[in-house]
Amino acid sequence: MRLKRKKYRIxxxxxxRELKVVADRTGAIKRGHLLAFTTLRNERVRLPYFxxxxxxxxxxxxxxxxNASDDGSREYLADQEDVSLWTTAASYRRARFGVxxxxxxxxxxxxxxxxxxxxxDEFLVYPFCDTRPINALTxxxxxxxxxxxxxxxxxxxxxxxxxxxxxxxxxxxxEIASWFDSGNYMITRNDRFQNLWIQGGPRxxxxxxxxxxxxxxxxxxxxxxxxxxxxxxxxxxxxxPRGLNLTYDEEGGEKTCGALLHAKFLNxxxxxxxEEITRREHFAGSREYLAYHAVLKExxxxxxxxxxxxxxxxxxxxxxxxxxxxxx
Numbered sequence: 001m002r003l004k005r006k007k008y009r010i011x012x013x014x015x016x017r018e019l020k021v022v023a024d025r026t027g028a029i030k031r032g033h034l035l036a037f038t039t040l041r042n043e044r045v046r047l048p049y050f051x052x053x054x055x056x057x058x059x060x061x062x063x064x065x066x067n068a069s070d071d072g073s074r075e076y077l078a079d080q081e082d083v084s085l086w087t088t089a090a091s092y093r094r095a096r097f098g099v100x101x102x103x104x105x106x107x108x109x110x111x112x113x114x115x116x117x118x119x120x121d122e123f124l125v126y127p128f129c130d131t132r133p134i135n136a137l138t139x140x141x142x143x144x145x146x147x148x149x150x151x152x153x154x155x156x157x158x159x160x161x162x163x164x165x166x167x168x169x170x171x172x173x174x175e176i177a178s179w180f181d182s183g184n185y186m187i188t189r190n191d192r193f194q195n196l197w198i199q200g201g202p203r204x205x206x207x208x209x210x211x212x213x214x215x216x217x218x219x220x221x222x223x224x225x226x227x228x229x230x231x232x233x234x235x236x237x238x239x240x241p242r243g244l245n246l247t248y249d250e251e252g253g254e255k256t257c258g259a260l261l262h263a264k265f266l267n268x269x270x271x272x273x274x275e276e277i278t279r280r281e282h283f284a285g286s287r288e289y290l291a292y293h294a295v296l297k298e299x300x301x302x303x304x305x306x307x308x309x310x311x312x313x314x315x316x317x318x319x320x321x322x323x324x325x326x327x328x
Contacts, residue, residue: 001240001241001242004233004240005229005231005240005241008100008103008231008232008233008240009103009107009229009231011096011100011103012100012101012103012104012107012231013104013107015090015095015100015101015104016104016108018088018090018095018101019065019086019087019088019101019104019105020086020087020088021084021085021086022066022074022077022078022085022086022087023077023078023083023084023085024084025061025081025082025083025084026061026084026109028061028082029060029061029109029113030060031112032113033060033061033113034058034059034060034113034114034116034134034135034138035059035060035061035062035063035109035110035113035114035115035116035226036054036059036061036062036063036115036116036117036118037062037063037102037105037106037110037115037116037117037118038062038063038064038065038102038117038118038119038120039064039065039066039067039092039098039101039102039119040064040065040066040067040069040073040119040120041066041067041068041069041073041092042069042070042071042073042272042275043069043071043073043120043121044069044071044072044073044076044169045167045168045169045268046120046121046173046263046268047073047076047077047120048169048170049169049170049171049172049173050120050121050123051080051083052170053123054116054118055082056133057124057129057133057134058133058134058135059082059116059134060082061082061083061084062080062082062083062084063084063086063102063105063106063109064077064083064084064085064086065085065086065087065088065098065101065102065105066085066086066087066088067087067088067089067090067092067098068087068088068089074087084109086101086105088101096234097235099232099233099234099235102117102232103231103232106226106230107228107231110226111226111227111228112226112227113225113226114134114138114141114223114224114225114226115223115224115225115226116134116222116223117222117224117232117236118222118236118260121173121262121263121264122153122220122222122260122261122262122263123174123260123261123263124151124222124223124258124259124260124261125151125258125259125260125261125313125316125322126149126151126256126257126258126259126313126322127256127258127313127317127322127323127324127325127327128313128324128327129258129313130312130313134223137149137223137327138223138225140256140327141225141256142225144326147224147225147243147244148221148223148224148225148239148244148245148247149221149222149223149224149247149256149257149258150196150219150220150221150247150248150255150257150258151220151221151222151223151257151258151259151260152185152198152218152219152220152257152258152259152260152321153198153218153219153220153259153260153262154180154201154218154259154260154261154262154316154321155180155181155201155202155203155218155262155264155265156173156174156177156178156179156180156261156262156263156264156265156310157177157179157180157202157265157302157303157307158176158177158178158179158265158266158302158303159178159179159303159307160301160303161300161301162177162265162266162267162269162270162296162300162301162302163267163270163300164267165266165267166267167266167267167268173263173266174261174263174310176266177263177265177266178309178310179302179303179307179308179309179310180201180202180307180308180310181200181201181202181205181306181307181308182306182308182319182321183306184200184201184204184205185198185199185200185201185218186198186199186200186204186212190238190245193233193238193240193242193245194242194243194245194246195219195221195237195238195242195245195246195247196219196247196248197217197219197237198217198218198219199212199213199215199216199217199218200212200215200218201218202265202302203215203216205304206295206299206302207288207291207292207295208291214287216288217237219237219238220235220236220237220260221236221237221238221239221244221245221247222236222260224239224244229241230244249325254323254325255323255325256323256324256325256326256327257322257323257325258313258322259313259316259321259322261310265302269292269296270296270300273289273292273293273296274293276289277289277290277293
């Protein structure tokens, strides 16, 4: 595993050449600042709410990699005073789906900081998030000797066809996509990397019903007290060294964990699937997007009578999707 970690860190170092700086404001970062890391392509309409959400949650600086957007995303981000921005036209797939780029930026800039790595359609909720910023969580994690924090990806969707309502710039996406699957999740342990592997929810139910083991993984470790010796292996699903993946209690109890509300299924997603099928830059030749496109073309409604409408993190705690563990 040490050799594998060295390999990924060398890859990240080499991939730095693919990144061209647009706006470098890293000089404004101070000790203790919470940092966020993101790759994106053509997400202009989502950016105002994404930035506002995480600013209010306590993020002090954003590291953004724009993968050749042509919708104004790059220009918008370049004007944001708390954003450092890089651009690249290189292959997202050959950068291990952006992981190499973000590993390099974290290696270079995040040492000693808590680093939050999320997509622009992922919104972290955690115990007491309605009254406490992420800094309160990281203070508690520091005091407990914990270096990483897990959050299950929770796919959110509207009631009715996903293209029935138009998402407006700056809008809370969960005003539209406010429903989720409260069950239907499979959890196994990855013995090699020691992380949990979670699948299920509406994507397994609607798009991979005949092959649920091919459904996207929902386990994430988005929040890490970064060290330059660390690296993500596969998106934010797992890290090296492997001890960072032990975010669960092996003796049957519960460790503190959160959820990433996933606002993928808005009306903008229809065009996104067509673009990504053409680009073939996602995993397994964009197999996931091919499944989305085929199903949504015939049945664009993910809602069922068993769907649950989102209220708050306490509801997720009751359902066993979030845990406050020992944090009070």
